[in-house]
Amino acid sequence: MFSDADAAALYDVLNPWDPDRRSDDGFYLPLVMDAESVLDVGCGTGAMLRLARERGHRGRLVGLDPDRAALDRAWRRADVEWVEGVAADARSGAAFELATMTGHAFQTLITDHELRASLTAIHGALRRGGRFVFETRHPQARAWEGWTPSNPDDVVDVVDEAGRALRYWHDVDSVAGDVVTIRGTVARRDGTVLRVLSERLRFLDVAALGGFLAAAGFSIEAQFGDWNREPVTGSSREIITIARRG
Incomplete structure (x- = not known):
């Protein structure tokens, strides 16, 4: 048998979180370290927030994920808050400075209703001027x-x-x-x-993604086509978005 716990452990083996070697992880970690409060939506096994704490982050770190087996691994670190739930469960009024969705987790939001509910909840969990940073593969x-x-x-x-x-x-x-x-x-x-x-x-394109973000009350601060912060072009493989709550 290959259990849910085995699957969660395999995810960490297949996707080691290493900002010193991986450009995507290296993009996110400085943003997390510079924010006094962070909500990681779809945190999985919590690798990013656990490393942030290990490297000296002293503020509030909260990971949100619906996968209980993944959270069982995250819960091994007790100085980060771990919450079981989907993106639409993000708590309104929490006043986070930064929300993230890494590892292309944004692409698991399938229906228009799910996207709208998730973005509305993330918007409500941020303070005014707070940022939501995530990536999706360019179709x-x-x-x-x-x-x-x-x-x-x-x-x-x-x-x-x-x-x-x-x-x-x-x-x-x-x-x-x-x-x-x-x-x-x-x-x-x-x-x-x-x-x-x-x-x-x-797989949402730039225009469709922008429409969902605007409807949820976000403005796009920046978008990149790769982890080196190059602009989105006709050959980009990613749409990396920094959106700000008004």
Whole structure:
């Protein structure tokens, strides 16, 4: 069996949070360290906030995530506040200086209703002038076309915390409008499948994203097409957004 706890532990193995080596993590950590209060929406196992605390952040750090198994790992650090819930559960009036959604978590907001409810809640959780920083994959790059076991870059061999030699890859089940449904397969190296993890991701373009943000009361302070803060262009793979609450 490959449990939910195993899946959460595997996520940390596949996605080590390292701002000294990864440009996306290096983009977020200074923003977190400079804010006196931070809400990390979709915090997962809490790697970003745990590292911020380790590196000396003295303010309020709150992680919000619906995955209980991931939060079980986050809860190992008691000097960060961990809350079980979805983005729409963000508490109004909390007056955070910064809210984040890292790891393309924003793309798991699928329906228009879910997007509106989530953005409204995040807006309400920020203080006036507070910022919401997140990224979403630019649909023009068609990232899903590389999510296949025929792409050697998408097949990852790892050894998990239990010492098991594992292989992980993706398959795309469907592309319907701007929503892509994928499967992540966890298997032994001999091909024996241990777990299949399904996920849906929404790919919004710049105009659609801007419309949702404006309707929720955000203004766009900056948008970048990569982690080096270059502008969004016709070849950008990311839409990295810094939005400000009015």
